[in-house]
Amino acid sequence: MKNIKYSHMNHWKNIPYKKIDNFREFYYEDKTNTAYYTDWDRILRYQKALGFDGIELAPWDFPELLPLFGSAKAFSEFAAERGIVVSGMFHLIDKSHDSSHYQQTIDEGKRAVDLLVEFGGVHLNSAPGNNYFGNGPLNRDQIKAAAKVITEIGRYATDQGVEIGIHNEFFLAINKENHKEYIELTDPRYVHYCMDTAQVALLGEDILEFYDTYHERINNFHLKDTATPKLPDDIRHSQDIEIVDDGTRWFWEPGEGVLDFEGLYKLLKKHNFKGWISLETDQTPDLLASMALSRYYIDQKLNPIYK
Amino acid sequence: MENFTRNHNQSNTMQNQIKIGFSLDMINMHHQEPNRNRQESKYYWEELYPLIVAAGFHGIEMPFDPFWIFRGGSGVPFTNYCIDIKYKNVDNYLKYLKDKGIDKVAGINFSPQMFMRNEDLNFYFGASGHFGGEAIRFASELGCDYINVTPTAPYGLITHYHGKNAEAHWEKDFIKRTIEMINKFAETAAQHSIKLVLKNEYWGLFRGNKISEYLSEMDDSIRLNIDTAHLSISGLNSVEFFKEHAPKIGSVNLTDTAFVDEDDIWKTANPEYPETKATQVFRDLGFGNLDLISFYQALNKTDYDGWVICSCRQTRDPMRALLRSRSFIDNNILMT
Numbered sequence: 355m356k357n358i359k360y361s362h363m364n365h366w367k368n369i370p371y372k373k374i375d376n377f378r379e380f381y382y383e384d385k386t387n388t389a390y391y392t393d394w395d396r397i398l399r400y401q402k403a404l405g406f407d408g409i410e411l412a413p414w415d416f417p418e419l420l421p422l423f424g425s426a427k428a429f430s431e432f433a434a435e436r437g438i439v440v441s442g443m444f445h446l447i448d449k450s451h452d453s454s455h456y457q458q459t460i461d462e463g464k465r466a467v468d469l470l471v472e473f474g475g476v477h478l479n480s481a482p483g484n485n486y487f488g489n490g491p492l493n494r495d496q497i498k499a500a501a502k503v504i505t506e507i508g509r510y511a512t513d514q515g516v517e518i519g520i521h522n523e524f525f526l527a528i529n530k531e532n533h534k535e536y537i538e539l540t541d542p543r544y545v546h547y548c549m550d551t552a553q554v555a556l557l558g559e560d561i562l563e564f565y566d567t568y569h570e571r572i573n574n575f576h577l578k579d580t581a582t583p584k585l586p587d588d589i590r591h592s593q594d595i596e597i598v599d600d601g602t603r604w605f606w607e608p609g610e611g612v613l614d615f616e617g618l619y620k621l622l623k624k625h626n627f628k629g630w631i632s633l634e635t636d637q638t639p640d641l642l643a644s645m646a647l648s649r650y651y652i653d654q655k656l657n658p659i660y661k
Numbered sequence: 662m663e664n665f666t667r668n669h670n671q672s673n674t675m676q677n678q679i680k681i682g683f684s685l686d687m688i689n690m691h692h693q694e695p696n697r698n699r700q701e702s703k704y705y706w707e708e709l710y711p712l713i714v715a716a717g718f719h720g721i722e723m724p725f726d727p728f729w730i731f732r733g734g735s736g737v738p739f740t741n742y743c744i745d746i747k748y749k750n751v752d753n754y755l756k757y758l759k760d761k762g763i764d765k766v767a768g769i770n771f772s773p774q775m776f777m778r779n780e781d782l783n784f785y786f787g788a789s790g791h792f793g794g795e796a797i798r799f800a801s802e803l804g805c806d807y808i809n810v811t812p813t814a815p816y817g818l819i820t821h822y823h824g825k826n827a828e829a830h831w832e833k834d835f836i837k838r839t840i841e842m843i844n845k846f847a848e849t850a851a852q853h854s855i856k857l858v859l860k861n862e863y864w865g866l867f868r869g870n871k872i873s874e875y876l877s878e879m880d881d882s883i884r885l886n887i888d889t890a891h892l893s894i895s896g897l898n899s900v901e902f903f904k905e906h907a908p909k910i911g912s913v914n915l916t917d918t919a920f921v922d923e924d925d926i927w928k929t930a931n932p933e934y935p936e937t938k939a940t941q942v943f944r945d946l947g948f949g950n951l952d953l954i955s956f957y958q959a960l961n962k963t964d965y966d967g968w969v970i971c972s973c974r975q976t977r978d979p980m981r982a983l984l985r986s987r988s989f990i991d992n993n994i995l996m997t
Contacts, residue, residue, distance in 0.1 A: 367693045370934035380939040386977040391693045392939065414732070417778050421821040421930035485733070525733075593746060594733045599703040639696045 356661050357627060360652070361408030361441035362401050363576060363634035366641055368418040369394050372432065391642070394422075394429075398436040400642055404649045408441030409433060410632045411473065413466075426472035441630045442477030442574065443470045444521065450483040450503045451496035451527060463507035467516050477574050477630060478511055479521040479548040480504065482528040482536060487593040489527040497532050501539030508544030517573055519548035524556035524585060524604070525595050533557060542571060550576035550634070552605050555583035555613055557590070562617050569621070575631040577648075579611030580604055603637045607644045609651040616659060623660035679965060681990060682720030682767045683713055684914065684972040687979045690726065690737065694977075703736035703747055707757075709979075714762035716983035717990075721763055722809075722914075722970040725771045725796035741799040751802040767968040768807040768912055770860060771796035777814035780822050782835075785814070790842050794849050801853035806968065807912045808855055809886050810846060812872075813839055815864040817929040836866060840878050847880035858911035860886040861895075863922065864932035869895035870902075876909075884911025888972070889951055890918035890943055894927070899951075900959045913960065913969045915994075917949030918942055933975070943975040945982045947989035957994050 371393035374380055381389040390396065401409065411419070423429040430440050445466040449455035463480075470478050483489070483500050492500070508518040520537065522528055528536045537547065549572045551561050565572060582604060589595060596604070608615050633652075635644035688700055688709075699705045713721065726739035735743040741751060748754040758766070773789035793810060800808040813819070813835070823831055843859070850857035857880075861872050869892070872885070885906050889899045891914075903910060920942045926935040933942055946953070960969070971990065976982035 367697060368691050370692055370931055371936070371939055374939040376938050383941050384977050387695065388941075388977050389939070391695070392934075417775065418931060421818055424821075594735045596733050597701045597736055599736060599747070601699060601702045601704050637698055639698050641693075 358622070358661055359408060359441070359630050360406050361410050361630050361632040362406040362645065363410045363444070363632045363636070364412060364415060365634070365636045365638075366391065366397055368415070369397055370418065370422070372422060394432065395436070398433055398438050400645065402437045404645050405652075406633060406645065406649075407437060408439050408630055408632070410442045410444065410477070410479070411440060411475075412444040413446070416469075426469055427474075430472075430474045440470075440473040440475040441632065442475045442479055443473065445478050445480040447480050447482055447500070447504055447507070448484065450500035451489065451492050453495075453499045456499070456503060459503050460506055463503070464510050467507065467511045467514050467518075470516055471514050476515070476517055477548065478516050478518045479574070479576070480507070480518055481523055481526060482520055484527055485525055485593075486527045486529050486591045487525070487595075490529060490591060492527050492532060497528070497536050498539055500528060501536055504545055505541045508541065508546075512544050517546050518544070519546040519573055521548040521550055521553075521576070522557065523550070523553045523596070524590050525592075529590060530558045530587075533559075537568065537571065545571075546573040547571040548574050548576060550578065551613055551615070551618065552576075552578040552580040552611070555580050556585050556604060558584045561613055562621060565618060565621050565625075569625040569627070572627075574629050576634040577608055577615075577631050578634045578636070579606040579608050579613050579615070581606060581611040583612065605635070605637045607635055607638070607648045607651070608633070609655065610647070615651075615656060619656045619659040627660075679960065680720055680767070680968045681718070681994075682722055682765070682968050682970045683716070683718040683983065683986065684970050684974070685721055685723040686770070686972055686974040687976050687982050689975065690739075691728070701734045701736055706736070706738055707761075710758060710761040710763055712980065713983060716987045718971070718983070718987070719763060720765040720767045720968065720970075722768045722770065722968070722972075723766060725769045725792075725799055725808075726775075727792045727795070728775055741795065741802060751799075755803065766803040766805050767970060768805045768809060768858075769796060769800045769803065770809045770811070772811035772814075772860075774811065774814045774818065777818045777822065782823065782838075786838055786842060790845065793842070793846050797846060797849045797853055797855055797857070800855050806856060807858045807884070808850065809858045809860040809912055810843065811860050811862055811865065812843060813866040815862075815930065815932050816866055816868075816927065817864065817932060819866070820928075821930045832866065836875065839866070840875060843883065844880050847883050851882055856884055856911050857882065858884045858886045860888060860912075860914075861891065862888070863891045863894040864927045868927060869897050885909045886912045886914065888914040888916050889953060889956055890916035890920075890949065893918060893951055894920055894922050894942070896922075899956045903956070903959055903963075907963055907965070910965060910967070912967055913965075914972045915946065915953060915957075915969050916972045916974070917944045917946050917951050917953065919944060919949045941975050941977075943973065945973045945976050945985045946971055947985060947993070953989075954993050
């Protein structure tokens with residue numbers, strides 16, 4: 355029995371078809387590789403072939419995915435037929451620092467929980483708030499408001515069998531200077547942590563120290579590398595910095611950046627981690643190549659340490 | 662056009678002052694394809710503009726796409742918000758385009774489709790009304806001649822959210838609210854001296870000639886778009902449609918297709934991707950089976966003096982689409 359289950363955080367942008375039956379005919383229309391990334395049937399089969407038995411979905415998937423399949427449950431059944439389960443879902447806790455927006459934020463969070471339940475997933479990995487630019491720096495009351503919101507959504511999630519996880523990002527208002535303060539203000543009974551290895555490193559944390567410190571809160575991972583840890587304030591605090599004007603990438607496949615994943619896996623073994631790790635290869639030009647590249651790295655470098 | 666000389670200024674202008682431009686809708690921002698991550702960064706677009714010019718197009722049409730306001734993707738120049746972040750203001754952006762050889766943003770497109778995402782019709786009409794107004798103001802700032810507005814979200818997408826338990830008259834009420842919204846757009850457009858044009862897609866509630874039933878309820882200033890592929894898929898002939906509505910035609914999109922909607926795909930939630938059989942609905946110019954030459958000849962015989970925008974919205978390769986379009990225009994359209 356393996357301790358780690360691998361999922362894939364979905365960054366395939368909208369996939370317009372469920373299943374293409376006229377694959378050869380479709381290919382011959384233009385003789386490009388379009389036919390290879392245009393239906394969910396093949397996307398899910400790629401995942402299964404590469405050992406990613408879960409898929410983590412995100413709000414940007416739903417405007418097309420839900421009408422295409424008719425319901426969240428129908429998508430999950432379709433995925434299950436191909437050996438894939440929905441492991442979780444991403445969610446942005448909008449305006450969490452703004453107490454005047456409290457009820458709307460709670461309602462949106464509860465709807466996200468309900469949708470994830472329909473998908474049959476467990477992890478609601480949630481960005482704790484809005485961008486630093488335009489909102490930061492937050493004062494103590496705003497940080498407490500953000501912690502209160504996620505705790506309340508977490509309480510509801512727990513009742514539904516869902517685990518909400520803080521998923522911080524290097525450009526958010528919950529940032530290097532208040533990240534740990536925010537974590538400590540949340541209730542550990544209801545609020546867990548999804549450790550995005552690259553995001554935490556970009557924020558300025560040492561990923562080994564961070565995991566060692568918070569391992570009891572960390573219930574799942576987003577596995578990705580970076581070549582530029584510990585970004586300075588002026589970058590993390592700048593406007594729309596996730597997507598850079600000159601095409602600079604913050605995120606790389608595990609092993610293609612500088613993070614110590616072998617050290618991290620030794621700590622996973624030390625703390626007997628059991629659960630989902632989602633490969634996340636956002637910013638790649640080729641999701642399929644990144645998935646295969648990452649699978650090789652996991653099998654060759656990480657599995658021998660802990661699996 | 663026997664004496665036609667191929668310099669940049671003349672190559673896109675016919676004797677009756679029809680102007681030929683290219684639509685940025687060829688960049689597929691919402692569906693998967695290799696290397697699409699580049700398209701979210703500013704550099705991609707700044708590399709693209711000179712290539713559009715190299716293909717002989719000096720006027721462009723662009724989508725107005727509020728999606729990029731919410732995703733931190735301000736490198737995509739499809740809203741005034743994005744332009745303000747990357748260029749400080751629209752004037753600077755226009756100067757940048759001019760320096761690269763793009764003389765004119767002929768028009769922009771606005772569709773309310775992205776706001777049909779839940780069962781709250783007040784949200785749909787509220788957000789569509791707000792961002793439609795923003796789009797008109799954006800068009801005005803850009804110095805556009807027109808704004809194309811898609812009147813409704815796709816029929817199948819509306820029924821997905823509202824058709825299940827809705828009352829029998831949902832369609833009638835929906836159309837009533839749509840017409841109210843469009844008439845408000847017309848007021849805003851008039852205030853900004855922009856021509857408001859309805860882009861009647863084959864999947865909308867006003868598809869084909871049905872729009873004629875409602876024109877009397879709409880402001881007289883409102884004009885109609887001709888999109889050759891959309892009209893064909895709706896079962897209409899573009900030449901006949903143009904003859905019937907010539908005084909009201911406000912913009913033209915030259916699009917190609919080989920798709921015939923035999924399975925009522927227009928009623929599905931994602932009609933651009935026919936669920937019964939995968940196909941590329943919108944082909945690069947010259948790669949479908951429409952008689953675009955006859956259409957252009959019909960246009961050219963009248964006093965239409967607006968833009969004809971080449972659109973390859975589902976192209977597999979934007980660079981090929983640009984050159985294929987130029988080749989098609991030079992060897993078929995301008996030689997007629």
